[in-house]
Amino acid sequence: MAAAMEMFHVQHTQGHVLCCLCGTSIPPNPSNMCVACIRTQVDITESIQKQVTVLFCKECERWLQPPKNWTRAKLESKELLTFCIKRVRNLNKVKLIDAGFIWTEPHSKRLKLKLTIQKEVFNGAILQQTFVVEFVVEDHMCDSCSRAAANPDQWIAKVQLRQKVDHKRTFFFLEQLILKHGADSNTINIKQIHDGVDFYYSNRSHALKFVDFLNSVVPIKQRADKQLVSHDSHSMTYNYRFTFSVEIVPVCKDDLILLPQKVANALGNVGPLVVCTRVSNTVQLLDPLTLRLVYQDANQYWRAPYRPLIVSKQLVEYVVLDIEPVAGGHSATGGSGKERYALADATVARTSDFGKNDVIFQCRTHLGHLLQAGDLALGYDCYAANTNADSELEKFKGFQLPDVVLIKKSYEEKRRKRRGRGRAWKLRQLPMEVEATTKDDDKARVDYERFLEELEEDPEMRAKVALYKDPTYVARPRDEDTMTETDGEEPPQVPLEELLDELTLEEHADEDEEMEG
Structure with a gap:
């Protein structure tokens, strides 16, 4: 008898009920409705904002965080995702499960965010739903960029960068470092003069940050000065202009x-x-x-x-x-x-x-x-x-x-023998005002060509800058090259795998027109 009881097992099965609306057999839940019927009765995204307008400053590439804070974030970055989620109204009334960007054309002025949320409905039943929020990007200049555009001479701090040498290869290399690291983001104006470059800023702290960047990439000596512009004797308010004189060590590569x-x-x-x-x-x-x-x-x-x-x-x-x-x-x-x-x-x-x-x-x-x-x-x-080095040699x-x-x-x-064929790569340049004569322009072109040759010869130097593919470059046929060149080692060239694709809005617009045609 005992053995028979041990062999007897009670098998439990889950019961099913019929949906109160469509009659579909479903596992029991507090609402006694299937998921499809619950969605027809309740929209948990109803109170959430589906379209949001955000303001973007093209000059400094920052986004407006109301009321007056401007934040910097790259497209499809975690920072921009957090910024967009905070701008959606009533999202705090539901539980956010997942969020991510949907790809849009860079020039479309639209950002699309795919959100997955959960909310309790009908006596404890939890409903999950996915929807898309569209962000309309409107161009709006921030206050600092507006002042700079109205009058570029309204600067507060200036960095005077100098090097006492007879070439500009150091400045060409430094220009690429500035572009790669984004050190020019707060600059309101750049002027190139015969013996260096001047950088203008609307804030003293921005100039100090730039000087710190220069100190991290080249050996420099700096000196700071300030000049009183105006003052109010009643409120004891003083306005100064700050000048930072920066001199690079006059020793260059190959000296x-x-x-x-x-x-x-x-x-x-x-x-x-x-x-x-x-x-x-x-x-x-x-x-x-x-x-x-x-x-x-x-x-x-x-x-x-x-x-x-x-x-x-x-x-x-x-x-x-x-x-x-x-x-x-x-x-x-x-x-x-x-x-x-x-x-x-x-x-x-x-x-x-x-x-x-x-x-x-x-x-x-x-x-x-x-x-x-x-x-x-x-x-x-x-x-x-x-050399006049006899006194030191003694x-x-x-x-x-x-x-x-x-x-x-x-x-x-x-x-x-290869001159005139061009290069498969190019470099970006800073938007600067140039004050030079024709003679200086010819010398600068020679220095720039020598700088490009140094990049081709030195991989360690090339690794510090960003090189982009040149879409206008047309490669010559191999048989034509062999007919015009003698045997021997070829001059160093930049490998294609080291080049970056430079994306422009005009290129995307042309692609769209071709697809529509």
């Missing part, structure tokens, strides 16, 4: 430097003849004879400033006749795993003398990993250059300047 004895000793007895290989927030110096790398920040430089011995515009082209690596002469590898530098003994001759005389030079170079016999290289002709007993210091491999002959 040849003879360090003062005091500086050389402070850097661990390096050199004293060094080459500047990179300038970021510190100056990177390389001893081309020993491959020692040292770094010098702005404070160290300005405590004992110096000028380059020879600058890059004095580079001379040489033909490498022979090169032999030095055993064990290797430095640390670069970011790509390749050798950064390698010592070698080279035999070179000036390209201008090649075939005219038998003047050759023996030199030690740090480019043993790049150069081969027959290559062209750019270097400094210390044998014939007037402090270093037993040290003499080498006849030649090679700086980098030359691709000028290859580039000369």
Whole structure:
């Protein structure tokens, strides 16, 4: 009997009821109605706003958070999603389950938000519903942009950026850093003058923020001044204009430097003849004879400033006749795993003398990993250059300047054949007022072309800027290229995978017209 009771199991099944409206068999619920009938009787989104108007300032790319707060948010970002959800009325009366953007055309002035909500209806029954809220974007200039547009000269703070060198490659590189990091967002006007660039701001804190950005990317020295504009003796209110003078260290990439004895000793007895290989927030110096790398920040430089011995515009082209690596002469590898530098003994001759005389030079170079016999290289002709460094050399007993210091491999002959074809990439530029003569314009074009070549040659430098695909570029057929070029190594070029797509409203509008047609 007991065994029979153990084998007996009671099986429970859930009962079903009929919907009170349509008669469909459903599991029992407090309303005794199916989901379809509940939705016909109740709309939980009825009290929620379905269309919202938001204000957007095109000048500073900010959104108005009523009553007077302007917030910055990119399209389809978490910040913009939070901003849009807060603008929907009566959304706090329901439970928000999910939210996300629905893609719209960038020029349509519409943002669509897909929301999923839950709400209790009919004696505890919970209903879930998904709906779309449309946000109409209207252009409206904020107060600061309105004042700047009405009179650009109404500035409160100005940053005067200067560098005492004879080229503008540093400013071209700095322009790309500013654009990539959005450091120009609060700038109301930019003016380019013969020896630098001036940035104007409507707020002193914005200028200070920009100076901090400059200090993080280039070695600088700064000084702050203020000028009284007006004051009210009754309310004791004073209005000032602030000027921040910023000077960049006058040492650039590829400059040849003879360090003062005091500086050389402070850097661990390096050199004293060094080459500047990179300038970021510190100056990177390389001893081309020993491959020692040292770094010098702005404070160290300005405590004992110096000028380059020879600058890059004095580079001379040489033909490498022979090169032999030095055993064990290797430095640390670069970011790509390749050798950064390698010592070698080279035999070179000036390209201008090649075939005219038998003047050759023996030199030690740090480019043993790049150069081969027959290559062209750019270097400094210390044998014939007037350096006026005798007084400084006397402090270093037993040290003499080498006849030649090679700086980098030359691709000028290859580039000369490729000129006129253009590049598959381009750079953005800051909207600035330019005050220059025709002579300065020609020199600036040469400096800009040299800057573009540096980007092609240096991957580490290229990684710090944003390069965009040029839609106007037309690639030449491969057979045409092979007919016009000689055999040999091609000059460095930017890989296509490093280029970004630059989206414009005009491009989207043209695509829509084609689709409609």
